[in-house]
Amino acid sequence: MNSESGNDDKGNFFKNIQALWDSQLKDSKEKWYSLGDQYWKKIEPTLKGVLGGLDFLNKIDIEESNKLLTMLYKTPLQDLRVLDCGAGIGRVSKELLINWFKKVDIIEQNPIYVEKAREELGNKINEYYCSGLQSFEFQHKYDCIWIQWVASHLTDDDLIQFLKQCKLNLNEKGYIILKENITKQGFSYDTEDHSVIRSDLMFKSIFYKAGLDLKFSGLQPNFPKDLYLVNQYVLQ
Numbered sequence: 365m366n367s368e369s370g371n372d373d374k375g376n377f378f379k380n381i382q383a384l385w386d387s388q389l390k391d392s393k394e395k396w397y398s399l400g401d402q403y404w405k406k407i408e409p410t411l412k413g414v415l416g417g418l419d420f421l422n423k424i425d426i427e428e429s430n431k432l433l434t435m436l437y438k439t440p441l442q443d444l445r446v447l448d449c450g451a452g453i454g455r456v457s458k459e460l461l462i463n464w465f466k467k468v469d470i471i472e473q474n475p476i477y478v479e480k481a482r483e484e485l486g487n488k489i490n491e492y493y494c495s496g497l498q499s500f501e502f503q504h505k506y507d508c509i510w511i512q513w514v515a516s517h518l519t520d521d522d523l524i525q526f527l528k529q530c531k532l533n534l535n536e537k538g539y540i541i542l543k544e545n546i547t548k549q550g551f552s553y554d555t556e557d558h559s560v561i562r563s564d565l566m567f568k569s570i571f572y573k574a575g576l577d578l579k580f581s582g583l584q585p586n587f588p589k590d591l592y593l594v595n596q597y598v599l600q
């Protein structure tokens with residue numbers, strides 16, 4: 365494998381990510397998103413469900429995210445608005461974002477998760493959007509856009525387009541924060557949940573194409589060594 369190539373969990377090799385998209389999107393792009401959607405509709409709306417059975421990661425993840433927000437925003441609850449993208453059952457909103465931002469909006473494609481978030485968080489969330497990121501139309505501007513463990517579900521083109529929309533809908537001095545699994549080299553396609561784990565290099569190329577400046581990048585510490593590395597990107 366080199367820095368451009370990848371494979372899937374069935375042993376198939378792809379010489380570059382375009383070869384993956386050529387093979388996966390040949391019928392239709394909708395099929396790609398529908399397969400990912402079907403996967404998540406089968407996963408229980410719990411912490412364990414959205415964290416792939418590893419609910420103990422929640423505390424370590426949130427601790428580090430709190431440090432990141434402290435570095436960026438210094439003090440919580442200024443009059444700022446955040447969007448939690450691919451929010452699942454609202455884990456990040458509940459444990460982190462509502463403590464930091466006056467207004468929190470959620471986008472999540474799975475209606476079962478949106479309902480679960482609504483049950484738990486009620487009017488602590490301003491807007492609940494049930495939509496795929498690839499077809500989302502912004503209705504507000506944001507001071508922070510949080511994209512965690514969902515970018516891997518978007519095709520390269522859609523991720524670039526979505527990030528461009530994020531930039532257009534970001535207030536001055538706002539930040540886009542993308543937290544995601546990364547490979548050490550090349551990419552890895554998970555045929556079960558229809559996601560693509562990209563390398564740091566691939567993310568940087570996507571950010572460049574989306575016209576974003578990378579302000580900070582740092583690995584999530586203290587995760588078990590046998591898991592993918594998780595990187596935190598701060599963009600403007």
Ligand SMILES: C[S@@+](CC[C@H](N)C(=O)[O-])C[C@H]1O[C@@H](n2cnc3c(N)ncnc32)[C@H](O)[C@@H]1O
Nearest residue numbers: 404450451452455473474496497512513514517
């Ligand atoms: C691994 S979970 C992470 C949930 C949440 N970000 C967290 O960290 O707890 C992935 C979530 O992304 C959602 N998702 C997958 N593809 C999506 C898409 N195209 N648009 C919006 N949400 C999507 C899934 O339904 C699921 O809730």
